[in-house]
Amino acid sequence: MGKKKANQAKLDKDAAHCIKEQIAIIQRYLKQTDFIIAILIKLDFAKDFRGNNSPIDDDIEFSVQNLILGLGISTNSLCILSSNPGLPTRDCYPLARTILETAVNICYILAAGVEAAKNAIDHANQKAYKRLGPNVFNRG
Numbered sequence: 001m002g003k004k005k006a007n008q009a010k011l012d013k014d015a016a017h018c019i020k021e022q023i024a025i026i027q028r029y030l031k032q033t034d035f036i037i038a039i040l041i042k043l044d045f046a047k048d049f050r051g052n053n054s055p056i057d058d059d060i061e062f063s064v065q066n067l068i069l070g071l072g073i074s075t076n077s078l079c080i081l082s083s084n085p086g087l088p089t090r091d092c093y094p095l096a097r098t099i100l101e102t103a104v105n106i107c108y109i110l111a112a113g114v115e116a117a118k119n120a121i122d123h124a125n126q127k128a129y130k131r132l133g134p135n136v137f138n139r140g
Helices: 002-040 044-050 059-082 087-112 114-133
Strands: none
Touching: 002 059, 002 087, 059 087, 059 114
């Protein structure tokens, strides 16, 4: 019986080490992705790497910026939450779904082009108008 417990302890230790390595890999990947995003959406600190031109149309860039910001925030939250063992990992599923849906929306806007970007901007404006009310937009 002692040998079985020793083997299980070794497996647990190996699994924990493997999980820590995977988390480190994912975090490095996220930092690289954040930097690539910064280059694409023209953040000031990335100017030296992208030059003066962006390969993305202004309407597409505008519509995707907030989605990308939200995606990065949710992804970092997921990494933090998933590093805790036990019940908190249950809350990772809704975050993962939000991340996936946001990424799909970003990919759709990038693939569909300017018209989809303009529709996304109109949708966001309409949503803000409904949420905040007409008084916020009719200041004169």
